[in-house]
Amino acid sequence: MGAMLREDRFGVVSQSIDIASVSANVTAEQDFTVSGLMIGDFVAVCKPSLSAGLGIVNARVKAANTLSLTLVNATGSPINPSAETYLIFWFRPELTTSGVVI
Numbered sequence: 001m002g003a004m005l006r007e008d009r010f011g012v013v014s015q016s017i018d019i020a021s022v023s024a025n026v027t028a029e030q031d032f033t034v035s036g037l038m039i040g041d042f043v044a045v046c047k048p049s050l051s052a053g054l055g056i057v058n059a060r061v062k063a064a065n066t067l068s069l070t071l072v073n074a075t076g077s078p079i080n081p082s083a084e085t086y087l088i089f090w091f092r093p094e095l096t097t098s099g100v101v102i
Contacts, residue, residue, distance in 0.1 A: 007094055008091065008092065008093050008094055009091075009092040009094075010089070010090060010091040010092065011089075011090055012087055012088065012089050012090075013034060013036070013087070013088045013090065014085055014086075014087060014088075015032070015034050015067075015085065015086055015088055016083055016084070016085050016086075017032050017069075017083065017084065017085075017086045018082075018083035019054075019069070019071065019080075019081050020080070021078050021079065021080035022054060022071050022072075022073040022078065022079050022080075023073060023078050024073055024075060024076050024077050024078055025073060025074070025075070025076065026072070026073055027057065027070060027071070027072045027073075028070070028071055028073075029068050029069065029070045029071070030068070030069055030071060031062060031066050031067070031068050031069075032066070032067045032068075032069065033065055033066065033067075034065060034066070034067040034088060035065050036065065036090075037061045037064065037065055037066065037067060037090060038061065038064055038092065039061055039063065039064060040061070040092065040093075040096075041061045041090045041091065041092050042090070042091040042092075042093075043059045043060065043061060043067060043088055043089065043090050043091075044059060044088075044089045045059040045067075045069060045086055045087070045088050045089075046086060046087040046088075046089075047084065047086055048084050048085065048086065048087075049081075049084060051079055051081040052075070053073055053074045053075035053079055054071060054072070054073055054074075054079045054081060055071065055072045055074065056069055056070070056071060057070050057071070057072050058070035059088075067088065
């Protein structure tokens with residue numbers, strides 16, 4: 001078999017994440033170590049339970065092996081969720097384009 005072109009990579013990682021307390025009425029970013037993540041990876045994160053008033057509004061790879069979650073607390077009190085095992089979907093495209101759909 002010859003070389004494969006445009007071979008995207010993807011997977012799902014199960015990772016224990018312990019979100020630190022999020023102050024009332026703020027949006028804040030927290031970083032977590034997830035081995036294998038690379039700059040340019042697309043990530044989507046699934047929190048396994050509801051923490052009323054707490055939302056994950058963005059997930060990105062900040063640096064190699066570093067997942068950054070942007071969290072919002074929409075309540076008037078701090079929220080400190082328990083550590084849980086999250087599912088993290090990662091997608092690593094071989095090729096990206098700028099403003100052109102192929």
